[in-house]
Amino acid sequence: KQLFIQGNAETRLEALGYRIGFVLVEKIAKDLPRLITELERMKFLCKEFWTAVFGRQVDNLRTNHQGIYVVQDNKFFILTSFPEGKQYVEESAIYLAFPCGIIRGALYNLGITSLVTSSVENVPAVKFHVHMQQKS
Amino acid sequence: MSKQTKFPMGIDSKKISGELFTLTYGALVAELLRDLESPLAVNRQLDKMGYNIGLRLADDLLAKNSQIQRCTDMHQVADVLAKVALRSYLGVTAQVSNWNARNDEFSLVLESNPLAEFVEVPPELAQDLRYSQILCGTIRGALEMMHMEVQTFIVQEHSQSVEIRVKFIRILEESVPPGDD
Numbered sequence: 001k002q003l004f005i006q007g008n009a010e011t012r013l014e015a016l017g018y019r020i021g022f023v024l025v026e027k028i029a030k031d032l033p034r035l036i037t038e039l040e041r042m043k044f045l046c047k048e049f050w051t052a053v054f055g056r057q058v059d060n061l062r063t064n065h066q067g068i069y070v071v072q073d074n075k076f077f078i079l080t081s082f083p084e085g086k087q088y089v090e091e092s093a094i095y096l097a098f099p100c101g102i103i104r105g106a107l108y109n110l111g112i113t114s115l116v117t118s119s120v121e122n123v124p125a126v127k128f129h130v131h132m133q134q135k136s
Numbered sequence: 137m138s139k140q141t142k143f144p145m146g147i148d149s150k151k152i153s154g155e156l157f158t159l160t161y162g163a164l165v166a167e168l169l170r171d172l173e174s175p176l177a178v179n180r181q182l183d184k185m186g187y188n189i190g191l192r193l194a195d196d197l198l199a200k201n202s203q204i205q206r207c208t209d210m211h212q213v214a215d216v217l218a219k220v221a222l223r224s225y226l227g228v229t230a231q232v233s234n235w236n237a238r239n240d241e242f243s244l245v246l247e248s249n250p251l252a253e254f255v256e257v258p259p260e261l262a263q264d265l266r267y268s269q270i271l272c273g274t275i276r277g278a279l280e281m282m283h284m285e286v287q288t289f290i291v292q293e294h295s296q297s298v299e300i301r302v303k304f305i306r307i308l309e310e311s312v313p314p315g316d317d
Contacts, residue, residue, distance in 0.1 A: 012167070016160075016163045020160055023159055027155060053153065054153075
């Protein structure tokens with residue numbers, strides 16, 4: 001019963017990250033000019049926010065212009081202590097729940113409601129998939 | 137991305153990833169409080185986590201700071217902890233004080249506590265909760281890797297300063313597993 005209320009490890013880590021991203025983005029964005037479009041906000045996320053929080057810029061940002069963005073970081077800081085290659089792809093998933101939450105929290109505080117998932121093909125390169133949720 | 141965004145202020149990447157650390161630790165403590173519901177149980181859990189961190193961190197510290205020599209007494213250990221270890225990982229230095237007569241017990245006083253930078257412990261928890269207990273565990277774990285058994289506890293803790301007492305117990309003997317030369 002307890003477990004049901006609190007969710008599994010992954011959702012809890014994600015929720016932790018969400019809080020942190022929510023707070024962090026305020027500190028980072030407070031002196032920047034207002035970000036108007038969705039694309040501007042995504043660019044802010046990939047440049048300033050990413051550099052400040054994850055220590056480097058993202059390598060690639062792609063979008064289908066229909067609310068799906070793919071952010072690629074070829075050397076994600078959490079996975080840098082993992083051996084490179086395909087060996088630990090499965091194990092790396094749990095380590096990425098937390099940064100997914102950070103990204104979702106940051107975007108939420110920028111006014112974008114989204115769903116963030118991650119995928120890894122080759123450690124330490126990570127793709128974060130951001131699905132914008134339409135506001136009703 | 138053709139146009140560069142103008143920054144009113146330069147962003148110090150080191151400092152802000154420190155904020156990530158501080159916030160993450162805060163979220164961890166809050167989550168533990170929700171989970172365990174007793175501040176004393178949270179202290180124990182933080183200590184255990186710190187211990188496991190310390191076991192690994194000792195290796196990292198020695199690998200990155202080759203100038204650290206073998207310590208022959210607790211004064212040297214205290215110096216390394218206060219000046220090198222805390223500086224590398226938390227960006228602060230501590231004062232070493234209150235040596236006891238036998239020179240096996242001392243206090244580390246951190247004038248500023250980076251873990252508690254944005255934190256205000258609610259008054260109803262302040263009595264029991266040792267917010268920075270993880271530091272004690274880390275020191276204990278790291279020294280255990282150096283074959284020193286110590287006791288560590290927080291003497292007092294305010295929002296900006298924390299005093300950690302370290303007491304030397306004994307030297308752990310090198311034990312070689314049987315059949316392993």
